[in-house]
Amino acid sequence: MEQKIRVVIAKPGLDGHDRGAKVIARALRDAGMEVIYTGLRQTPEQIVGAALQEDADVIGLSILSGAHMHICPRVADLLKEKGLDDVMVVIGGIIPDLDVPKLNAMGIHGIFIPGTPMQQIVDYIRGHVRTRAAG
Amino acid sequence: MKSVLNGTETGKQRWEREVLEPALKKAPERTGPFTTISARPIDRLYTPDDVAGLEYAKDQGNPGEFPYVRGIHPSGYRGKLWTMRQFAGYGTPEETNQRYKDLIAAGGTGLSVAFDLPTLMGRDPDHELSLGEVGKCGVSIVSLADMERLFDGISLADITTSMTINSPAPMIFAMYLVVAEKQGADWSTISGTIQNDILKEFIAQKEYIFPPRPSMRLITDIFSFCAERVPKWNTISVSGYHIREAGSTSLQELAFTLRDGLEYVQYGVDAGLAVDDFVPRISFFFNSHSDFFEEIAKFRAARKLWAEAMVERFGAKNPRSWQLRFHTQTAGVSLTAQQPYNNVVRTALQALAAVLGGTNSLHTNSLDEALALPTKETATLALRTQQIIAHESGVINTVDPLGGSYFVEALTREMEEGTKKYWETIDGMGGMVEAIELGYPQKEIAESSYQFQRAVESREKTIVGVNEYVQKDDPPLQILYIDDTAAETQLSRLADLKRTRDNDRVARSLDALRTAARGKDNTMVPLLECVRAYATVGEMCDALRDVWGEWEETPII
Numbered sequence: 001m002e003q004k005i006r007v008v009i010a011k012p013g014l015d016g017h018d019r020g021a022k023v024i025a026r027a028l029r030d031a032g033m034e035v036i037y038t039g040l041r042q043t044p045e046q047i048v049g050a051a052l053q054e055d056a057d058v059i060g061l062s063i064l065s066g067a068h069m070h071i072c073p074r075v076a077d078l079l080k081e082k083g084l085d086d087v088m089v090v091i092g093g094i095i096p097d098l099d100v101p102k103l104n105a106m107g108i109h110g111i112f113i114p115g116t117p118m119q120q121i122v123d124y125i126r127g128h129v130r131t132r133a134a135g
Numbered sequence: 136m137k138s139v140l141n142g143t144e145t146g147k148q149r150w151e152r153e154v155l156e157p158a159l160k161k162a163p164e165r166t167g168p169f170t171t172i173s174a175r176p177i178d179r180l181y182t183p184d185d186v187a188g189l190e191y192a193k194d195q196g197n198p199g200e201f202p203y204v205r206g207i208h209p210s211g212y213r214g215k216l217w218t219m220r221q222f223a224g225y226g227t228p229e230e231t232n233q234r235y236k237d238l239i240a241a242g243g244t245g246l247s248v249a250f251d252l253p254t255l256m257g258r259d260p261d262h263e264l265s266l267g268e269v270g271k272c273g274v275s276i277v278s279l280a281d282m283e284r285l286f287d288g289i290s291l292a293d294i295t296t297s298m299t300i301n302s303p304a305p306m307i308f309a310m311y312l313v314v315a316e317k318q319g320a321d322w323s324t325i326s327g328t329i330q331n332d333i334l335k336e337f338i339a340q341k342e343y344i345f346p347p348r349p350s351m352r353l354i355t356d357i358f359s360f361c362a363e364r365v366p367k368w369n370t371i372s373v374s375g376y377h378i379r380e381a382g383s384t385s386l387q388e389l390a391f392t393l394r395d396g397l398e399y400v401q402y403g404v405d406a407g408l409a410v411d412d413f414v415p416r417i418s419f420f421f422n423s424h425s426d427f428f429e430e431i432a433k434f435r436a437a438r439k440l441w442a443e444a445m446v447e448r449f450g451a452k453n454p455r456s457w458q459l460r461f462h463t464q465t466a467g468v469s470l471t472a473q474q475p476y477n478n479v480v481r482t483a484l485q486a487l488a489a490v491l492g493g494t495n496s497l498h499t500n501s502l503d504e505a506l507a508l509p510t511k512e513t514a515t516l517a518l519r520t521q522q523i524i525a526h527e528s529g530v531i532n533t534v535d536p537l538g539g540s541y542f543v544e545a546l547t548r549e550m551e552e553g554t555k556k557y558w559e560t561i562d563g564m565g566g567m568v569e570a571i572e573l574g575y576p577q578k579e580i581a582e583s584s585y586q587f588q589r590a591v592e593s594r595e596k597t598i599v600g601v602n603e604y605v606q607k608d609d610p611p612l613q614i615l616y617i618d619d620t621a622a623e624t625q626l627s628r629l630a631d632l633k634r635t636r637d638n639d640r641v642a643r644s645l646d647a648l649r650t651a652a653r654g655k656d657n658t659m660v661p662l663l664e665c666v667r668a669y670a671t672v673g674e675m676c677d678a679l680r681d682v683w684g685e686w687e688e689t690p691i692i
Binding site: 013014015016017018019023025026027035037039040041043065066067068069070071074096097098113114115117118119 | 336690
């Protein structure tokens with residue numbers, strides 16, 4: 001039996017606008033994934049901790065406040081430190097074009113701005129997530 | 136068809152049978168669904184049958200008369216236009232001060248302060264969660280010194296200022312009062328608004344710090360402080376805006392917001408205040424979304440519901456307690472990152488709905504706000520949108536121009552009836568604080584926002600440029616990019632402040648604040664002393680965290 005894709009959806013930073021995070025969490029769950037929503041105001045340490053504890057395949061970050069260029073590198077570094085390099089990070093929110101190449105350089109390629117269809121995010125995750133040994 | 140009079144066929148039924156049905160046989164309607172953006176079904180035609188039973192004097196009234204459906208001012212916008220109040224703030228206090236001076240020079244008639252997330256959450260720039268957030272979504276205000284910079288060269292005696300601040304509202308308000316005092320302005324004459332609406336934070340925007348009950352106490356402390364000392368200040372702006380942005384329907388926005396308002400009045404009364412002493416200073420803040428008529432009906436129904444509730448629930452005698460005054464902001468969530476120039480049109484329509492609904496002040500969003508904070512140019516265009524409605528469209532020549540429209544009146548009544556149903560449910564839970572503790576409004580909103588997203592995905596709802604009329608390669612927009620220099624400035628200023636101020640005085644003032652929080656004394660009094668001692672927003676909030684702890688929600692997906 002194929003194992004469900006496990007996704008940690010997180011809201012880092014101080015922002016409380018969680019509509020996007022919750023809608024995506026529900027859409028991924030409806031698409032058959034196992035979704036863990038961390039709730040608000042998580043530090044990068046807490047998010048990576050949750051990914052480790054939950055054996056997540058994917059971390060979905062929702063950031064609208066403009067803090068992504070501080071939060072993403074920290075999350076990427078912590079994943080490397082913990083040997084979780086194969087956990088895919090995707091990000092949704094208000095991300096200026098200017099920052100996209102820098103995020104790509106950190107290994108973050110799934111970047112979804114407002115208006116992205118939920119199905120596109122589901123397909124992206126399915127298409128790019130690590131392949132797991134059948135368990 | 137709602138009413139069949141005495142068993143006889145109504146005019147609308149006759150028309151449907153004789154005129155409509157044959158026409159539909161020849162040329163059927165498009166598939167629809169013909170629903171509002173909130174999924175409310177709309178009939179193809181409204182006639183006198185749909186407003187049967189409405190009594191003009193009792194159910195609508197002329198403008199300036201109870202129940203104020205047609206507006207609170209007898210002369211509408213012929214006397215005074217709405218206040219064009221553009222929300223702005225970013226970076227350091229000096230940068231925002233310059234933006235305010237630009238907006239005043241461009242004809243803006245009121246200021247509206249956007250604070251950054253650390254300020255909104257009562258954290259100083261050196262807190263770990265402030266990483267990357269300082270000066271990004273608004274201006275960074277750490278201590279009184281920043282507030283002095285923010286209003287440098289702007290006379291607080293001559294302008295009204297709205298401040299979007301909630302959990303730390305008492306601290307920021309105290310700073311404003313001290314700046315006013317230093318400028319020589321009289322507290323008894325200055326005016327402005329603090330948002331100070333914590334209930335919608337628990338429900339929707341989630342910028343809460345303390346648990347609901349001590350948060351409500353801070354608010355009633357402000358009610359009583361202002362009733363005595365700052366009588367023209369609007370002590371709260373009960374906000375549906377954020378509830379709507381979080382994904383509620385138009386009806387949920389109306390029902391939850393007004394029910395929040397009733398909760399504040401009840402807590403004020405329970406704290407020993409007389410209704411007519413503080414209710415006249417309660418104002419409201421609504422969203423104007425894309426469904427034109429549903430929004431207009433919402434605004435009209437809001438006035439009636441509030442007026443009637445003030446009389447029926449609280450026995451208010453002063454007409455000013457009955458009159459619901461509100462600010463409106465066009466719907467940020469409706470703006471698209473794709474084909475951003477389309478947002479100018481969306482915003483203009485939403486602004487027009489707010490004006491036709493009788494808003495008392497208005498913020499129009501800028502076209503680039505799905506991408507970033509607005510540039511000076513796009514912020515000016517947003518203000519120009521209001522000026523064109525005010526001076527070119529002619530809609531201001533008569534009061535409530537849509538009053539008497541069968542459709543608008545029928546929809547206004549539907550909004551009113553729907554709101555009362557929600558109120559019954561919330562009253563049944565014991566009130567809004569209890570409903571929030573049960574997660575009720577949060578669940579309702581999460582469900583609506585998911586259903587809306589599904590309607591967009593299935594293309595049941597069209598969003599131009601997003602799920603229809605899509606084009607590749609939008610030309611890139613020049614956006615405002617906020618770098619980290621503001622954060623560096625604010626961090627070094629904070630370090631300097633802690634070196635140069637009288638730290639013993641700060642510690643004493645914070646102790647007095649803790650003591651007041653533990654007891655029953657009005658917290659505004661020790662807060663003013665903390666502010667004068669240059670205590671930081673983070674320090675003042677931490678002092679209250681020591682006493683009350685922090686609220687943590689159970690997330691509802």
